[in-house]
Amino acid sequence: MWEIRPRNQCFDAIRIYGYPTMFTIELHHGGRFTKFPGISYIEGKLDHIDLVDMDEFSMHELDEVMLKLGYEVPPVIYYHYQLPNGDLEFGLRALGNDIDVLSLAQYIEHHKIIKVYTEHN
Numbered sequence: 001m002w003e004i005r006p007r008n009q010c011f012d013a014i015r016i017y018g019y020p021t022m023f024t025i026e027l028h029h030g031g032r033f034t035k036f037p038g039i040s041y042i043e044g045k046l047d048h049i050d051l052v053d054m055d056e057f058s059m060h061e062l063d064e065v066m067l068k069l070g071y072e073v074p075p076v077i078y079y080h081y082q083l084p085n086g087d088l089e090f091g092l093r094a095l096g097n098d099i100d101v102l103s104l105a106q107y108i109e110h111h112k113i114i115k116v117y118t119e120h121n
Helices: 059-068 098-105
Strands: 022-029 045-053 077-082 092-094 113-120
Touching (some): 022 059, 059 077, 092 098
Parallel strands (some): 022 113
Antiparallel strands (some): 077 092, 077 113
């Protein structure tokens, strides 16, 4: 079962995760993207969701995380993940359905920390 890591607590995901389906979500939330070019995510918060198992992960779990962080789901929250070694300009991918989750799954075995960004209406 996933858990929200207390802020400022160290966690070595590479050392902890011996299973190829386990990973951490670096969740950027409550902020907004600046405009292209030079996209950045500003005025947001950062939390880490540890012990996420890709075999059990779905959009429902991500909505549950947002509820635990104090957001109401709905309203509409758009999720994006950043490709490993990608940037915010061209490396963001939608994370909104099972097909998107399967696309994300291909990176988990070799990249144990996945950055996810939210957009709120």
